Amino acid sequence: DGGITQSPKYLFRKEGQNVTLSCEQNLNHDAMYWYRQDPGQGLRLIYYSQIVNDFQKGDIAEGYSVSREKKESFPLTVTSAQKNPTAFYLCASSISRDSGANVLTFGAGSRLTVL
Amino acid sequence: AQSVTQPDIHITVSEGASLELRCNYSYGATPYLFWYVQSPGQGLQLLLKYFSGDTLVQGIKGFEAEFKRSQSSFNLRKPSVHWSDAAEYFCAVGYSTLTFGKGTMLLVSP
Numbered sequence: 001d002g003g004i005t006q007s008p009k010y011l012f013r014k015e016g017q018n019v020t021l022s023c024e025q026n027l028n029h030d031a032m033y034w035y036r037q038d039p040g041q042g043l044r045l046i047y048y049s050q051i052v053n054d055f056q057k058g059d060i061a062e063g064y065s066v067s068r069e070k071k072e073s074f075p076l077t078v079t080s081a082q083k084n085p086t087a088f089y090l091c092a093s094s095i096s097r098d099s100g101a102n103v104l105t106f107g108a109g110s111r112l113t114v115l
Numbered sequence: 116a117q118s119v120t121q122p123d124i125h126i127t128v129s130e131g132a133s134l135e136l137r138c139n140y141s142y143g144a145t146p147y148l149f150w151y152v153q154s155p156g157q158g159l160q161l162l163l164k165y166f167s168g169d170t171l172v173q174g175i176k177g178f179e180a181e182f183k184r185s186q187s188s189f190n191l192r193k194p195s196v197h198w199s200d201a202a203e204y205f206c207a208v209g210y211s212t213l214t215f216g217k218g219t220m221l222l223v224s225p
Contacts, residue, residue: 042217090158106158
């Protein structure tokens with residue numbers, strides 16, 4: 001079955017360390033997204049990518065970085081510059097950002113805890 | 116700028132009772148509206164979407180939503196709630212990128 005795989009599901013990090021969250025999709029979707037979810041805050045867009053080797057900042061990109069070297073992969077790095085990285089991170093994809101209104105398919109999420 | 120307001124943080128409904136979750140949006144053009152559901156520790160699942168046409172849209176799991184342009188609302192309804200409906204519900208608006216509300220947690224009492 002097609003879908004989005006996020007790993008790891010749980011991750012613990014010490015302050016000052018960078019950590020990379022994996023997101024892989026086999027849906028042949030062009031667009032991919034990273035959202036951050038905090039209790040009572042809904043989802044906030046970190047980065048998105050419409051096509052390979054291209055990505056744009058979302059609303060809260062500071063302290064994060066991404067790459068899109070392959071269509072199916074969109075890893076997110078949480079850097080030591082992110083002041084409050086403890087959160088639930090959700091990866092999503094859609095067929096194409098320009099094909100019409102986006103229907104997002106989500107992964108199961110990765111929970112990052114900074115100790 | 117687009118925005119979504121879900122005025123209820125928590126709602127408790129008795130099993131078998133009807134449900135309505137409120138969503139108000141702000142959007143500069145014809146809105147594209149969505150409802151997603153999230154079980155604890157999981158990703159989001161699409162319940163239904165509105166792009167155009169009939170203002171009453173049907174979704175999965177017996178949910179429906181009605182788009183009311185005059186009220187800038189897109190409320191989610193279900194005639195009879197089941198215990199398995201307990202989850203967090205998110206309304207979203209947008210075209211190329213989506214803006215989500217802060218969510219409404221639905222609790223179902225026996």
